[in-house]
Amino acid sequence: MTKILVIDDEPDLVRFVRRALEAEGYQVLTSTNGLEGLRLALDQHPALIVLDLAMPGMHGEAVLSALVTQDPSYRVLILSATADVQLRIACLEQGAVDFVAKPFAVRELIARARGRLGEDAANRRKNRLRVGDIVLDLEARQLVVDGRPTLLAKREFLLLRHLMTNPDAVCSRQELLSEVWGYDFDPSTNVVDVCVGRLRSKVGPDLILTVRNVGYQLQSA
Structure with missing residues (x-):
């Protein structure tokens, strides 16, 4: 389930946004304090962070800066009532992926969140191989069979990727x-057969003939 973190110091707004996002099928984490929100983001690595600017503990702009400094792949959508155009521009230049002004329409917020998450999903699909019911994530080096993740050893990953x-x-x-071991030819080795045997235990016995x-x-098929 896609995880979204909402950091805003207005409890009623946080509950409202949380209910709206959960109704769309997202897992929602929340914080009403900038510093606590930053710690939660670094610990949980959500797919998207909805971030207010004026907050106790740590200003949202500082939270944004800390996040993108730690990992530029964090996707932060600013949700703020600020009328300061230069501050909005500064947030976008620092790495925020979008800026939604308060007051806002919840459908717009959801649409923007979907759009940003959709970009990530499209990028992930480019880094995946799918054959039948199995998916190989080339970045995470992880096998997914019928929706269940399975760990692979290095040679297992390389062999399955080639197949x-x-x-x-x-x-x-x-x-x-x-391709997998870098051997030109060695008729005496059975490393391929052993590795295929391990892969069959993970992808199913009938997929690799x-x-x-x-x-x-x-x-x-």
Whole structure:
């Protein structure tokens, strides 16, 4: 479930925004203090942070600066009543992905949040391979089978990536040795077979076929 953090010192507004976002299927974390909100963001790494500027504990602009300094990939949407145009510009230049002015329409806030989260989803899809019911996240080096994440060892990841890049193609043992282990040729080693056996226990026994005396084939259907 996509996680959103709302940091605002108005409890009623926080409850209102939280209910609206939860109704859209998001997991919502909240804080009414800038410093506490910063700590929560660094600990939980939400997909999106909705951030007010004028807050106790730590001003929102300082929270924004600390977040993007720590990790430029944090996506922060400023939600503020400030009329200071230069401050709005400064927040955007510091790395905020959007700025919504108070008072606001909740549907607009949700639409903007969806838009920013959609950009992240599109980028993640570019870094994934999918064959049938299995997905390989190339950035996280993580296998997802039927929606369940599964850890992979380094060679397992490299081997599965090669097979998924070439679905339905028969990949020879020599080809896999070269691509995954860097061996030119070693007829005595069984490292490919052992690794395929471990992968079958994670992706299912029938997805990777053995092609006798040749190698392996990952079925797409």
